[in-house]
Amino acid sequence: MSIKIAILISGSGTTLQNIIDCCASGAIDGEVVKVVASRADAYGLTRAENSGIPNVAVVRKDFDTADAFSEALWSEVDPHEPDLIVLAGFMSLLNVPSRYEGRIMNVHPALIPAFCGQGMYGHHVHKAVLEYGAKLSGVTVHFVNAEYDNGPIIMQSTVEVKEDDTPDTLAERVQAEERAIYPKAVQLFAEGRLKLDGRIVRIVAK
Numbered sequence: 001m002s003i004k005i006a007i008l009i010s011g012s013g014t015t016l017q018n019i020i021d022c023c024a025s026g027a028i029d030g031e032v033v034k035v036v037a038s039r040a041d042a043y044g045l046t047r048a049e050n051s052g053i054p055n056v057a058v059v060r061k062d063f064d065t066a067d068a069f070s071e072a073l074w075s076e077v078d079p080h081e082p083d084l085i086v087l088a089g090f091m092s093l094l095n096v097p098s099r100y101e102g103r104i105m106n107v108h109p110a111l112i113p114a115f116c117g118q119g120m121y122g123h124h125v126h127k128a129v130l131e132y133g134a135k136l137s138g139v140t141v142h143f144v145n146a147e148y149d150n151g152p153i154i155m156q157s158t159v160e161v162k163e164d165d166t167p168d169t170l171a172e173r174v175q176a177e178e179r180a181i182y183p184k185a186v187q188l189f190a191e192g193r194l195k196l197d198g199r200i201v202r203i204v205a206k
Contacts, residue, residue, distance in 0.1 A: 003030040003190045006082035008073070008090040009037045013044020014175075015088035015107070015182065020051050022183040029190045034080040036073055038092045054080070060092045070095035084189055086182075087144060091121065096146055102196050104144040104151075105189070107182045109174045111156055112140040116149035126167035126174065135161055137170060139177045141185040143201070152201045154185045154194060 005023070007016050016035065022028040035048035035055040048055035056076050063069035074097060077085065087106040096104060108116055110125050115137070120128065129137045138158040143151040157180070159173050188194050193204045 001029065001190060001192070003083035004033045004081060005030045005084050005086055005186070006034040006036065006077045006080060007032055007086045007088050008094075009035060009042055009044035009088050010039055010091040011042055011044065011089045013042065013047040013088065015178065016044045017047050018179050019086060019088065019183065019186065020047070020053070022186075028183050028187050030084070030186065033082060034077055036076050038069075038073075038090060044088070066093055067095060074100075084186065085144075086186060093146075093148065094144065096144060101145075102143055105154065105182075105185060106142060106144050106149075106151070107178050108140045108142065108149050109137075109171070109178065110140065111136065111138045111158065112142060112149050112153060116140075118148045120149070123167050123171065126170045129161060129170065130165060130167060137161055137174060139174060139181055141182055143196070152196060152199050154188070154201045155181050157181050 009016050020032055023030050023032060032053050035053050037045050037057045038060045040057040040059050045055050058073045058076060060069050085100060085104040110116060115125050115128050136158050138156060140153055141155045142153045145151040157177050159177055188203060195202045195204055
């Protein structure tokens, strides 16, 4: 079944572009129907425009509370009736309406529950991994709830940490792994193969 996907971004939109490309190639049986950015200068809006996808900025700093911001954001998403919401470098905490529970995904550049939570994103994650001396890092795709990086885990993939790594070199390999497994998780959702059992996500065989 082809699904309708809304994507939330805050920056350059490289993950957005990956999802768009995977939909075009058939790797994801879906269509991106809306892109919402939390920053007006997010380059991902240009990527959406170039692909003919409806897009809008709902700027976080324009709202006094997370409630008001979330309400404005969902008012832009709801009319498109997406089956799945994909967070792609989206940096703001969201209120998750009951109608979207189990239908919002995010990707984190480490192996949750390690190196995650508020303030742990991008460069900060990879720097923390190296400073701790971890031998493995990786990628976690998870459903989103009302807490940072706390929702049920869908998929994880490991990346070796090398002795000569810098945050930038580690980030390159982690991002390559993100590009590989995030679309796979979206496709599993499209195939109806993700079943939530409390905190456990079970992947159902075809």
